[in-house]
Amino acid sequence: MASSKLSPCLIFLQLIFLLFVFNSANAQLKVGFYKDTCPQAEAIVKKVMDQVMKVAPSLSGPLLRMHFHDCFVRGCDGSVLLNSSTGQAEKDSPPNLSLRGYQVIDRVKTALEKECPGVVSCADALAIVARDVTVATMGPFWEVETGRRDGRVSNFSEPLTNLPPFFANISQLISMFRSKGLSVKDLVVLSGGHTIGTSHCSSFTSRLYNSTGKDGTDPTLDSEYIAKLKSKCKVGDQTTLVEMDPGSVRTFDNSYYTLVAKRRGLFQSDAALLDNSETKAYVKLQSAATHRSTFFKDFGVSMRNMGRVGVLTGKAGEIRKLSPCLIFLQLIFLLFVFNSANAQLKVGFYKDTCPQAEAIVKKVMDQVMKVAPSLSGPLLRMHFHDCFVRGCDGSVLLNSSTGQAEKDSPPNLSLRGYQVIDRVKTALEKECPGVVSCADALAIVARDVTVATMGPFWEVETGRRDGRVSNFSEPLTNLPHRFLQTYRN
Incomplete structure (x- = not known):
């Protein structure tokens, strides 16, 4: 009767084949991948992240988590960063709604593109950033393997089935x-x-x-x-x-x-x-x-293991470029349109009743931007979210004891900076009790954070009054998804 055992030679050849397949999948990932094409890549990322961590250390956890979320959905291909005009990208999916730090990756990518156009992928930028925020919080250093290319597909449903839930x-x-x-x-x-x-x-x-x-x-x-x-x-x-x-x-x-x-x-x-x-x-x-x-x-080893999951290398995928500036200018234009829509609004509405109103807001915002510049995007976005739901009436600020207000709705869960608006309103109430609305405070703050980040100045028309209704369901049907994902911080 023939033996049922495999020959040692055949087993050896099978093992060699499996090792070859495994190694080939990651053969183009290596430490120092950009040694010749962009030798300063990691130094550029570190410089940006050193600046970011000085003013916004709370982003360390979210940025580490972003790399994890990227790798577990379609592999480490930067698809978590992709936008969708119909709100059907990974970043629009519920498990990703609370991700923050997209603007940091934009900043890193902009610096890399300035030095080495079209060379370093977003996926690699995410991997290096994850290592650098870990080091910045007194954690371990590990050599990051690079050579990933960026994916072109991002699907709303895939995070729901691929990301381990809490x-x-x-x-x-x-x-x-x-x-x-x-x-x-x-x-x-x-x-x-x-x-x-x-x-x-x-x-x-x-x-x-x-x-x-x-x-x-x-x-x-x-x-x-x-x-x-x-x-x-x-x-x-x-x-x-x-x-x-x-x-x-x-x-x-x-x-x-x-x-x-x-x-x-x-x-x-x-x-x-x-x-x-x-x-x-x-x-x-x-x-x-x-x-x-x-x-x-162990953490460095496991991060490298995770960084190899499902990577695109060689000619697969692409090297993606980001263009946040164009989207930013579009948002500024929309805000201007909203602020000009109501004929009863006018520049200098508080000229007689609270002449120092805008100076008071500016003073508070100058203080805030010195210590928390990362709030500029979220505060600009908050005004947008306010205007697109029931108009610019401050209803995004209203609370509900039953969790049914606008701010409790999924598109608004990642909004930040409510405490800044409270601080602005407190200063206004001290000078002019019961005069300046929360809706106007939001509009002035949006302009001031734009100026603070070297953006345009515009005269803010004021005279809005605050709404009394805030509904959980309305942000779901009124907020355009493209801006939700672009300015989620």
């Missing part, structure tokens, strides 16, 4: 990582990226109010931590931000694992790491570690 259990997480060629160790190591960044309450409030434990709480979540989270996140809260690693949100370290070991992981997917022997062992190892060296080494 509520995923350990079996789902392992399955999703394995589908990308990543190991269980990669899963638990990359989860450590939650040591930096914040999350909206909406991502985890089901664990506080709608779970299987006492009073609807999640029995796997520490009771003292539940109380702290409840004090910050009320029922229906869609906008409040909570630190994922309290006390260490801007420092990349291994304290995330200490929190998970104490049942204080913010997301269900964090808690799930205790439900598998391999992931649990790694959590326990790092939570007891007196230094971060092993985690740092």
